[in-house]
Amino acid sequence: MKAKIHVTLKQGILDPQGKAIEHALDSLGFKNAVNVRVGKYMELEVKETDKAKAEAQVKSMCEKLLANTIIEEYRYELQ
Amino acid sequence: MKIGVLVFPGSNCDHDCQHVFEQVLAQTVTMIWHKETTVSGLDAIIIPGGFSYGDYLRTGAIARFSPVMHAVKEFAQNGGLVMGICNGFQILLEAGLLPGAMLRNRSLHFVCKDVHVRVENAATPFTGGCRPGQVLKIPIAHADGNYYTDPVTLAGLQANAQVVFRYCTPEGKVTVEANPNGSLDNIAGIRNAEGNVLGMMPHPERSAEELLGNVDGRLILMSLVESLKQNRLKMVGSG
Numbered sequence: 001m002k003a004k005i006h007v008t009l010k011q012g013i014l015d016p017q018g019k020a021i022e023h024a025l026d027s028l029g030f031k032n033a034v035n036v037r038v039g040k041y042m043e044l045e046v047k048e049t050d051k052a053k054a055e056a057q058v059k060s061m062c063e064k065l066l067a068n069t070i071i072e073e074y075r076y077e078l079q
Numbered sequence: 080m081k082i083g084v085l086v087f088p089g090s091n092c093d094h095d096c097q098h099v100f101e102q103v104l105a106q107t108v109t110m111i112w113h114k115e116t117t118v119s120g121l122d123a124i125i126i127p128g129g130f131s132y133g134d135y136l137r138t139g140a141i142a143r144f145s146p147v148m149h150a151v152k153e154f155a156q157n158g159g160l161v162m163g164i165c166n167g168f169q170i171l172l173e174a175g176l177l178p179g180a181m182l183r184n185r186s187l188h189f190v191c192k193d194v195h196v197r198v199e200n201a202a203t204p205f206t207g208g209c210r211p212g213q214v215l216k217i218p219i220a221h222a223d224g225n226y227y228t229d230p231v232t233l234a235g236l237q238a239n240a241q242v243v244f245r246y247c248t249p250e251g252k253v254t255v256e257a258n259p260n261g262s263l264d265n266i267a268g269i270r271n272a273e274g275n276v277l278g279m280m281p282h283p284e285r286s287a288e289e290l291l292g293n294v295d296g297r298l299i300l301m302s303l304v305e306s307l308k309q310n311r312l313k314m315v316g317s318g
Binding site: 009013014016017020040065066068070071 | 136137144173179183185187228229261
């Protein structure tokens with residue numbers, strides 16, 4: 001199964017990259033663009049056909065390595 | 080004393096640490112490749128600065144899974160002194176040996192300059208040679224030194240005197256302007272609750288020789304060596 005994983009900084013945690021991009025968008029004239037948050041996108045394949053088992057593994061990967069849950073949150077889709 | 084210096088792919092301050100402990104402080108140094116699974120016979124372990132694994136994913140995130148880190152954890156759990164400098168601090172955070180995490184610098188810049196830090200706790204094995212409140216000038220060089228933790232953990236760090244160094248002005252005032260990276264509470268270095276693991280962003284090994292024009296960092300490394308000697312004396316004394 002293919003997993004698409006998004007990792008972003010938790011709400012409320014300052015995202016300096018997001019802020020810098022927001023300022024750049026603003027100076028380009030995109031005045032309506034606010035609250036820019038930068039994150040990571042990862043794709044991987046799990047050698048597993050059972051969706052529940054694959055999901056358990058992806059969740060564990062996120063908790064142990066792919067996200068640092070002190071500062072980041074994650075979400076994923078399985079296909 | 081026998082000091083172990085860890086070497087990860089991408090470590091780049093490992094030889095600086097080796098040089099200072101050997102040539103300046105006259106100690107024995109063993110370089111430990113990250114694939115090693117044991118760290119026997121050491122008095123202290125230094126996790127040096129650099130860009131372990133290219134800082135991929137997050138700083139320190141991959142290095143914490145290196146085989147040697149199991150041995151380091153065990154060493155720390157048995158009371159061994161472990162000191163992480165810069166990337167070493169980031170690895171200790173990712174490994175859970177110290178609480179919290181590092182965010183990108185507030186300015187987004189890689190900041191490489193001398194900063195001043197105030198010794199907030201001079202009663203640690205790493206700061207015994209410092210006066211309480213002493214201001215040290217030590218260089219930093221990092222892009223991710225913006226220390227973050229949740230309010231409860233921060234309150235615990237403060238209450239247990241686990242904040243060892245804070246960024247300050249040359250006069251010792253802890254101000255927003257003196258904070259080079261946006262670090263919570265101007266934190267530059269913390270220790271664990273037990274007191275045997277220290278992480279700090281400034282590089283004491285880069286300020287340990289008169290030739291380099293600054294010896295403030297030597298105080299920290301010397302304190303480490305002195306505390307090891309004291310421990311050994313105590314052990315001999317108690318038979």
